[in-house]
Amino acid sequence: MIKDEFEWINxxxxxHFFQKEVVQGIGDDAALWSVNEEMDQIVCVDTMxxxxxxxxxxLSPFQTGFKxxxxxxxxxxxxxxxxxxYLVSIAIPTExxxxxxxxxxxxxxxxxxKYKMDLMGGDTVxxxxxxxxxxxxxxxxxxxxSLLRSNARxxxxxxxxxxxxxxAAGLSVLLEKTRHAAFTSNEEKxxxxxxxPIPHIEQGRILAGSGFRISLNDVSDGVASExxxxxxxxxxxxxxxxxxxxxxxxxxxxxxxDVLNHQLFxxxxxxxxxxxxxxxFKVLSDTFKQHGLQLYEIxxxxxxxxxxxxxxxxxxxxxLLMKKGFNHFRER
Amino acid sequence: MIKDEFEWINxxxxxHFFQKEVVQGIGDDAALWSVNEEMDQIVCVDTMxxxxxxxxxxLSPFQTGFKxxxxxxxxxxxxxxxxxxYLVSIAIPTExxxxxxxxxxxxxxxxxxKYKMDLMGGDTVxxxxxxxxxxxxxxxxxxxxSLLRSNARxxxxxxxxxxxxxxAAGLSVLLEKTRHAAFTSNEEKxxxxxxxPIPHIEQGRILAGSGFRISLNDVSDGVASExxxxxxxxxxxxxxxxxxxxxxxxxxxxxxxDVLNHQLFxxxxxxxxxxxxxxxFKVLSDTFKQHGLQLYEIxxxxxxxxxxxxxxxxxxxxxLLMKKGFNHFRER
Numbered sequence: 001m002i003k004d005e006f007e008w009i010n011x012x013x014x015x016h017f018f019q020k021e022v023v024q025g026i027g028d029d030a031a032l033w034s035v036n037e038e039m040d041q042i043v044c045v046d047t048m049x050x051x052x053x054x055x056x057x058x059l060s061p062f063q064t065g066f067k068x069x070x071x072x073x074x075x076x077x078x079x080x081x082x083x084x085x086y087l088v089s090i091a092i093p094t095e096x097x098x099x100x101x102x103x104x105x106x107x108x109x110x111x112x113x114k115y116k117m118d119l120m121g122g123d124t125v126x127x128x129x130x131x132x133x134x135x136x137x138x139x140x141x142x143x144x145x146s147l148l149r150s151n152a153r154x155x156x157x158x159x160x161x162x163x164x165x166x167x168a169a170g171l172s173v174l175l176e177k178t179r180h181a182a183f184t185s186n187e188e189k190x191x192x193x194x195x196x197p198i199p200h201i202e203q204g205r206i207l208a209g210s211g212f213r214i215s216l217n218d219v220s221d222g223v224a225s226e227x228x229x230x231x232x233x234x235x236x237x238x239x240x241x242x243x244x245x246x247x248x249x250x251x252x253x254x255x256x257x258d259v260l261n262h263q264l265f266x267x268x269x270x271x272x273x274x275x276x277x278x279x280x281f282k283v284l285s286d287t288f289k290q291h292g293l294q295l296y297e298i299x300x301x302x303x304x305x306x307x308x309x310x311x312x313x314x315x316x317x318x319x320l321l322m323k324k325g326f327n328h329f330r331e332r
Numbered sequence: 333m334i335k336d337e338f339e340w341i342n343x344x345x346x347x348h349f350f351q352k353e354v355v356q357g358i359g360d361d362a363a364l365w366s367v368n369e370e371m372d373q374i375v376c377v378d379t380m381x382x383x384x385x386x387x388x389x390x391l392s393p394f395q396t397g398f399k400x401x402x403x404x405x406x407x408x409x410x411x412x413x414x415x416x417x418y419l420v421s422i423a424i425p426t427e428x429x430x431x432x433x434x435x436x437x438x439x440x441x442x443x444x445x446k447y448k449m450d451l452m453g454g455d456t457v458x459x460x461x462x463x464x465x466x467x468x469x470x471x472x473x474x475x476x477x478s479l480l481r482s483n484a485r486x487x488x489x490x491x492x493x494x495x496x497x498x499x500a501a502g503l504s505v506l507l508e509k510t511r512h513a514a515f516t517s518n519e520e521k522x523x524x525x526x527x528x529p530i531p532h533i534e535q536g537r538i539l540a541g542s543g544f545r546i547s548l549n550d551v552s553d554g555v556a557s558e559x560x561x562x563x564x565x566x567x568x569x570x571x572x573x574x575x576x577x578x579x580x581x582x583x584x585x586x587x588x589x590d591v592l593n594h595q596l597f598x599x600x601x602x603x604x605x606x607x608x609x610x611x612x613f614k615v616l617s618d619t620f621k622q623h624g625l626q627l628y629e630i631x632x633x634x635x636x637x638x639x640x641x642x643x644x645x646x647x648x649x650x651x652l653l654m655k656k657g658f659n660h661f662r663e664r
Contacts, residue, residue: 031452035367089466120363129461134421
C-alpha cells in the first residue's frame with residue numbers, strides 16, 4: 001500500500017519533480033545535495049546538552065547560543081561552503097528565564113550577523129530536564145569541490161589552519177574556577193577561545209576555491225581524532241612532527257605534557273585540519289599569507305594501507321596517536 | 333571588523349554566489365527559499381520532549397520515532413510540498429538501551445519509506461534528563477504555490493481534509509490506562525491515530541496543484557487554534573457549523589461535550605484545515621473524491637476586519653472559539 005500511494009502522488013505531480021537528487025553524507029552530522037547546475041546545498045545539525053557539552057558555569061546563555069551556531073558553521077567550513085540560514089530547536093528547563101532564552105538567541109544572532117545568515121525559524125519547547133539546544137545550518141558550495149576525508153594520498157603535506165590547545169586550556173580553567181572568577185590575561189584568551197570560537201569559513205573558502213585535491217576536517221574532537229578519521233577514510237598513515245605543531249605563546253607557562261595533550265586531544269578548536277599535495281600546499285600557504293592568514297605544515301601522509309596516525313619527535317621512535325577525542329564532562 | 337571580513341570572502345567568491353535568496357518564514361517552525369527557477373526548498377524543524385509531548389506510557393520507542401517524523405512531514409503537507417530528506421538530533425538518557433535507540437530510528441524509517449525520504453544524517457548525544465528528539469525535514473514545492481495563512485477571504489468555504497478528535501480520545505485512554513493495557517477496537521483506532529498519524533501529503537499536493545487561492549494549516553494544535561491563526565493572518569472572521577464538523581463513528585459512545593472538545597481543541601490530528609473560494613471548493617471536492625479522498629466543508633469565512641472564529645449551531649447564537657490548543661501533559 002505504501003508504494004502504491006506514492007505512485008499515486010506521482011500521477012498528479014510533474015515527473016521530473018521526483019528525480020532523485022544525489023545525496024552525499026559527509027560524516028554523521030552533515031550532508032549535501034544538488035539543487036541546480038552550479039551549486040550543492042549543505043545541511044548540518046549539531047546538538048549541545050547542558051551538563052554534557054557545557055554547564056552554566058562554563059558558558060553564559062549568550063555564549064551558549066554563539067557556540068551552538070559556531071559548531072555548526074564550522075561543519076560548513078570543513079566542506080568549503082558558505083553558511084546561509086539556520087534553524088533552532090530549544091528544549092528549555094523552567095528554571096531558565098525568558099531573558100536568558102533571549103540571550104541564547106542574541107548569541108546566535110551575533111555570529112550569524114558575521115556571515116549574513118538568516119534565522120529561518122525554530123521550535124522552543126519546555127523540558128523537565130537540562131537545556132538541549134539543537135541547531136540546523138544550511139549552506140551552499142560550488143559543485144566540483146573536492147574536500148573529502150578520503151582524499152589524502154602518500155606524500156601529501158598535513159596542515160592546520162590555526163593553533164590548537166587554547167580551548168582545552170580554557171575549559172580546564174573554567175572547570176576549576178567557573179566563569180565568574182577572576183582570570184589572568186592568558187586565561188582570558190583561552191577561555192574566550194573555548195566560549196566563542198570563530199569558525200574558519202574564510203580558510204575553507206580558499207581551500208575549496210583552489211580546485212586542488214584536499215582532504216579536510218574541522219577540529220571538534222581534537223587533532224588526533226580528526227586525523228584518524230582522514231587516515232581511515234583514505235586508508236593511509238599520517239605522521240605528525242612534534243616540533244612543527246603550532247603552539248600558542250600563551251600556553252608556555254603550562255607543563256609541556258599538558259600543552260601537548262591540549263594540542264592533540266583537547267578538541268573544540270574549530271580550526272581546519274587536512275592534507276594537500278606538497279607543491280599545492282606551498283601555493284595554498286602563499287594564498288593564505290596574502291590574506292593575512294596562516295597555514296601550518298604539521299607533518300606528512302605516509303604509506304597507503306596502514307590507517308594510523310603517529311607523532312614523531314626528532315630521533316625518537318614515532319608514537320601511535322589514538323583517537324582519544326574530547327571527553328566533555330564525563331571524566332569530571 | 334565583522335562586515336569587513338565578510339566583504340573579504342566576497343573577493344574570493346563569485347559575486348552572484350552571494351545574491352540573497354528570498355527567504356519566507358511560514359509560522360515559527362518552517363521556512364522556504366528559492367534554489368532554482370522552478371522550485372522552492374522547504375525546511376521544517378520540530379522537537380518532541382519526553383514528559384512533555386509523550387511519555388514511555390503513551391508511545392513505544394518505534395512510535396516515538398514515527399510520530400516525530402510525521403509531525404514534521406505534516407508541516408511540509410501544509411505547504412503543499414513533497415518531503416525529501418530528514419536529519420535527526422537525539423539527546424538520549426542513559427537508561428534508554430541501544431535497542432530502544434534503534435527502534436526510534438526504525439520508526440522514522442518506516443514513515444520515511446512511504447515518501448522515499450532519505451535520512452541525511454544526525455547527531456546522537458547523551459543527556460542526564462529526558463529524551464529530546466528533534467527532527468529537521470527538507471522538502472520542495474513548485475514556485476507559485478499560494479497556500480498562505482493570509483489567503484482567506486470573505487465568502488470562502490472552510491474545509492477539513494479529514495476527521496478530527498480521535499487522536500485526543502486516544503491520548504485520553506493512554507493517560508488513563510497506559511499503552512500496555514487491553515483496549516476495545518474503538519480505543520485501538522483512536523490510539524493508533526494518536527501514536528502513528530499519517531500526514532496528509534497527498535491532500536496538500538492536490539491543493540497546491542490546483543493553482544487556486546487557498547489558505548492552509550495542518551492541525552497540530554487543534555482546529556480552533558489553527559483557524560484562529562488563519563483568521564488573524566487574513567484578518568477575517570470564520571464561522572464553523574457545528575453540524576458540518578465530520579465526526580468519527582467510533583466516538584459515538586462518548587459524551588457529546590467530550591467529542592466536541594476533542595474535535596475542536598484536541599489537536600495532533602495532522603489533517604489539513606483551510607479555506608478556498610466556494611466555487612473552487614466544489615472543484616477540489618470532486619478531485620478529492622476521484623482520488624478516494626474526502627474534503628469536508630465545515631463553515632464559511634465571514635467579514636473582513638474581525639479576526640475571530642465562531643461556532644454556530646442551527647438557531648443558536650454563535651460562540652466565540654478561543655485558540656485553546658492542545659495542552660500536552662501540563663494539566664495532568
